[in-house]
Amino acid sequence: MTLSNSDTNLEVSVWRTRNGTGLYETFEVPAHDNQTILDVVSWIQQNADPTLTYRFACRVGMCGSCAMMVNGAPRWTCRTHVNKVLKHNRLKIAPLRNLPVIKDLVTDMDPFFDKWVSAGGRHEPTRTRHDPIEEIQPANEQRAAADAGIECINCSVCYAACDTVANNADYLGPAALQRAWTIVNDEKHGDRQDVLDTVSAAGGCQNCHSMGNCTALCPNGLDPLSAIAGLKRATMRQFFKRGN
């Protein structure tokens, strides 16, 4: 049994920033068994060009910092096997779509997190630390809906996958809206009404075209598409209930 098949090489095109714009630079990278995209990028930086800039931290799919476009689709690179996405022995690696590029494969995540906060992402407590802890039944319907979205690691894969974000700069995007949906269903949140009002404004959940790239590509198997549909229903119900 061999541990590697490094007699074959992968042809890897990597986006490099140059003078305010950029171009794809191609590298020959030795192929190995069980190799991830992050392994490939790290190999290039360590063996071919130390100036290549990219971002990663945990390497185990928890921190959400290593997402990049791989052969046209956003992926968490630390847990994406080369075999899963390789096309004709070629890889094309680029910075995440829909975000400003800082350098090479590193994007500025500020717009993503700003929208996350502006969609009502901050927790507003209902009690102080001196009050007894509120009991929440894990099996109740609202808690189940909130639980479905809380494993988001903010990797921005859904944000990069979303064509509505690409065409509508004000649109909050799937991750921020999914966070809003968990809060709307969180009995311990103090101002759930405010979150519903925020996601009903221009740029809110009504702009989603239900294309579903977010759900199809979420590396954690979450379903922002259904969360946004839930927000649409909740905001609509609220409108007919209170008349505005």
Added chain:
Amino acid sequence: MLDLRLYLAQRLSAMVMVPFVFVHLGVMIYAIQGGLSASEILGRTQGSLFWFLFYGMFVVASSLHAAIGLRVIVHEVTGLRGLLLAALTWGGFVVFFFLGARAVTAVTMI
């Protein structure tokens, strides 16, 4: 770019249009089976309050629906926003409504 009110207006106008579309297509297919001339059709529609209300509401719903849809497409394709986008939405509604209303009055009024 949509907010809740525009979203609801578009969805509700779509719901209103569903029966209108089916009745419109159904009557059209049924009516021409035996061969009908334009004057025979106008003979049945002109002066009819039913067809005036039917196509009148159809025109209102479709003008609203199309203007909001156009607004979304124009915003996402060109990035147009603010007052210009609002003017385009309302302008679109007025043009669609005028064209539709003209046709409805021509076909249903004596």
